[in-house]
Amino acid sequence: MEHYGLQTAAGHLTVAAESKEPYADDVLAQLHDDAEQVVARYPQKRSALLPLLHLVQSVDGYVTGRGIDFCAEVLDLTTAEVSGVATFYTQYKRHPNGEFTVGVCTNTLCAIMGGDQIWDEVSEHLGIGHDETTADGKITLERVECNAACDYAPVVMANWEFFDNQTPDSTKQLVDDLRAGKDVAPTRGAAKVCSFKQVSRVLAGFHDGLADEGVGAGPSSLRGLELAKDRNWTAPNGKHAAKADGDAGTAGLAPGRSSSTDTPSNDADEQAGSKPAEGK
Numbered sequence: 472m473e474h475y476g477l478q479t480a481a482g483h484l485t486v487a488a489e490s491k492e493p494y495a496d497d498v499l500a501q502l503h504d505d506a507e508q509v510v511a512r513y514p515q516k517r518s519a520l521l522p523l524l525h526l527v528q529s530v531d532g533y534v535t536g537r538g539i540d541f542c543a544e545v546l547d548l549t550t551a552e553v554s555g556v557a558t559f560y561t562q563y564k565r566h567p568n569g570e571f572t573v574g575v576c577t578n579t580l581c582a583i584m585g586g587d588q589i590w591d592e593v594s595e596h597l598g599i600g601h602d603e604t605t606a607d608g609k610i611t612l613e614r615v616e617c618n619a620a621c622d623y624a625p626v627v628m629a630n631w632e633f634f635d636n637q638t639p640d641s642t643k644q645l646v647d648d649l650r651a652g653k654d655v656a657p658t659r660g661a662a663k664v665c666s667f668k669q670v671s672r673v674l675a676g677f678h679d680g681l682a683d684e685g686v687g688a689g690p691s692s693l694r695g696l697e698l699a700k701d702r703n704w705t706a707p708n709g710k711h712a713a714k715a716d717g718d719a720g721t722a723g724l725a726p727g728r729s730s731s732t733d734t735p736s737n738d739a740d741e742q743a744g745s746k747p748a749e750g751k
């Protein structure tokens with residue numbers, strides 16, 4: 472049995488045995504084929520690091536030592552550079568992850584709408600804390616700092632699918648259903664929650680055909696748009712349109728400040744195939 476989040480007495484996570492074992496030949500060949508497709512999408516191959524780390528997770532279930540070696544070799548990076556990225560973003564897991572990552576939002580809005588209570592009860596129900604995994608390897612529980620769905624607070628995510636307007640009981644039912652192997656439908660999005668490895672492959676850029684399933688924006692997200700239409704509100708002109716009509720769009724702004732509808736136009740600092748400038 473795998474050790475999910477096994478920790479030493481000092482609290483440091485131990486490295487799972489397979490983390491450094493070489494990939495089987497067929498697995499490695501498939502990884503190289505997939506990586507080639509991902510790298511081809513970017514002007515510079517180092518830009519493919521984020522999707523490649525997801526690709527590693529789609530195979531290993533987390534970012535293994537051998538996965539870091541693979542990314543470094545394919546992208547001509549050092550393992551330190553790859554590790555630096557893999558340990559920065561919380562979507563990358565550095566120890567075996569459960570089949571479902573369940574993220575309870577405990578950021579301000581969700582917290583006051585019941586997120587803290589959900590967290591307390593689900594954590595106790597599962598007997599695990601933040602970034603820990605149930606012994607059956609099914610659920611990894613996380614505190615999340617805003618699921619970007621505040622209009623449905625309190626929000627829980629399972630493998631980044633939305634479960635809106637949750638309660639402690641509905642979330643306990645959710646994790647029980649996931650552990651029991653039932654198909655679970657999120658409030659919005661695809662018809663069922665896929666496994667962590669499946670979702671990781673999608674995040675690596677290999678579509679599963681489910682992107683257009685289900686509801687995208689729900690009623691709460693569209694409410695402002697409906698009000699604006701009812702009342703004939705329109706957005707102020709942006710910078711470029713403002714130039715054409717006498718700068719009306721930026722009237723009243725301090726010099727050098729953009730209006731909220733201006734999009735800064737950054738000039739590309741690198742051209743396809745070029746090397747980054749020194750010091751960047």
Ligand code: FES
Binds near residue numbers: 579581620622
């Ligand atoms: S505060 Fe919970 S989704 Fe934003």
